[in-house]
Amino acid sequence: MAQVMTATRAAGQARLEQFSAKMGRDYAQGRNFDRGPAAHQDVSMLSAYIRRRLITEPEVIATAIKTQGAEASAKFIDEVIWRSYFKGWLEQRPEVWNNYTAGLRQDLAALEGDVGLRQAVHAAETAQTGLDYFDSWAAELIETGYLHNHARMWFASIWIFTLKLPWRLGADFFLKNLLDGDPASNTLSWRWVAGLHTRGKPYVAQASNIARFTEERFVPRAQELTQSASGLEALEPDGLPECNPPRVPNAPQLHLPTAILFTEEDCRIEDFPFRDLICTAAATLAASPLRSPRDVAQLVVRFEAGALADVAQRSGLAVSATQIGAPSDLARWALQSGAQQIVTPYVPVGPLRDWLARAQPELEAAGISLTEWRRDWDAMVWPHATAGFFKVKKQIPKFLRTICA
Ligand SMILES: Cc1cc2nc3c(=O)[nH]c(=O)nc-3n(C[C@H](O)[C@H](O)[C@H](O)COP(=O)(O)OP(=O)(O)OC[C@H]3O[C@@H](n4cnc5c(N)ncnc54)[C@H](O)[C@@H]3O)c2cc1C
Structure with a gap:
């Protein structure tokens, strides 16, 4: 049984501290090597914590600068900012998420009527393709x-170009199994592999690259893999949707009775002035089952439950634990407590945002406003995520100055 990560801020901080010595040269030299389960020594494995903001991007970057210096840890800092880039990019093109969810429902429906495709997807998801490297990654992900x-990258590429399976089903397989599963990083990375993000430049996995960066744990035969392929741009002939500025959330009003909602979108509540509010109720909302129309892995559900219990405990408030249900539950919960507004850390584009949008009519009818705290980091980085990563990268010195200030 694989060792499972503990879903607390303290565990995230401990991992951050432990990895800080490797954020410089070790990371730059070793980060591309996949050494296999329980041996990932040159990457941080911090993503499940960063994804829920049990630890935040500025904290992680500040640690890198403090321990290794900005220059030596530049590669690591870039990677952390890739996450912020993807979040900002999707915030400004929510249609890409909407099209993904609609397309996924169609892909799942198509499976019903296509036995061959259903069997091929099943084999890929249950480590039974006969490609030992691919099966081993599927098993590692599940375990x-x-x-x-x-x-x-290799898995997504083989899924799309060698096994020729629908990309959204692969993205869904990841999202429902990854502890760090994130609507922006996951959807946009799959799109990047497919040649839909950097259009016309798909990522096609090469046997020699797999052999080199697994240190020959796996040596695929070149002919087993599709070695050159054009991307899937033909699926989206109209190109990318227009980019609009990030959504500006309603700000909380200090004088209103308030229900505070904690979700896995941001578990570092201490960064927000929640003690200044007139709090009528506080609850955690476990929403990870929304990640997929299919069953979400128990590992993911348990990690989320741990993270939410941790944020509840750190808040020092009396917090009830709730599970995702009908969107109308939200207005009912707030009304019962006498609240006139709900406050939550910002909920970015993704399944929970969709659920909140469905809750909006009942909230409005009940006279309850849904308000959010947005982080300065997001407000600073996201507006630059309008095109490729390079535009954001150019701003990194400016971002770092705010961290070091
Ligand atoms: C097909 C595909 C799907 C992915 N799905 C997700 C996902 O659902 N959630 C997710 O957090 N990342 C996703 N990634 C990005 C990346 O693989 C993970 O963030 C990274 O592997 C996490 O491991 P780590 O913490 O050891 O990373 P490290 O290499 O130690 O990096 C430090 C941190 O930087 C961020 N980061 C690193 N690389 C990337 C990247 N390429 N894109 C965005 N952020 C990055 C993460 O927050 C990570 O914790 C995906 C990549 C691909 C190719």
Whole structure:
């Protein structure tokens, strides 16, 4: 049985501290090597914590600068900012998420009527394709909830170009199994592999690259893999949707009775002025089952439950634990407590945002406003995520100055 990560801020901080010595040269030299389960020594495995903001991007970057210096840890800092880039990019093009969810429902429906495709997807998801490397990554993902970045790239590429399976089903397989499963990083990375993000430049996995960066744990035969392929741009002939500025959330009003909602979108509540509010109720909302129309892995559900219990405990408030249900539950919960507004840390584009949108009519009818705290980091980085990563990268010195200030 794989060792499961503990879903608390303290565990995230401990991992951060432990990895800080490797954020410089070790990371730059070793980060591309997938050394296999329980041996991922040159990457941080911090993503499940960062994804829930049990630890935040500025904290992680500040640690890198403090321990290794900004120059030596530049590669690591870039990677952390890739996450912020993807979040900002999707915030400004929510249609890409909407099209993904609608397309996924169609892909799942198509499985019903296509036995061959259903069997092929089943084999890929249950480590039975006969490609030992691919099967080994599928098994690692299911057992541990984690995959090395390079393995994710190879897996997605083989799924799309060698096995020729629908990309959204692969993205869904990841999202429902990854402890760090994130609507932006996951959807946009799969799109990047497919040649839909950097259009016309798909990522096609090469046997020699797999052999080199697994240190020959796996040596695929070149002919087993599709070695050159054009991307899937033909599926989206109209190109990318227009980019609109990030959504500006309603700000909380200090004088109103308030129900505070904690979700896995941001578990570092201490960064927000929640003690200044007139709090009528507080609750955690476990929403990870929304990640997929299919069953979400128990590892993911348990990690989320741990993270929410941790944020509840750190808040020092009397917090009830709730599970995702009908969107109308939200207005009912707030009304019962006498609240006139709900406050939550910002909920970015993804399944929970969709659920909140469905809750909006009842909230409005009950006269309850849904308000959010947005982080300065997001407000600073996201507006630059309008095109490729390079535009964001150019701003990194400016971002770092705010961290070091
Ligand atoms: C097909 C595919 C799907 C992916 N799905 C997800 C996902 O659902 N959630 C997710 O957090 N990441 C996703 N990634 C990005 C990346 O693989 C993971 O963030 C990274 O492997 C996490 O491991 P780590 O913490 O050891 O990373 P490290 O290499 O130690 O990096 C430190 C941190 O930087 C961030 N980061 C690193 N690489 C990337 C990247 N390429 N894109 C975005 N952020 C990055 C993460 O927050 C990570 O914790 C995906 C990549 C691919 C190719």
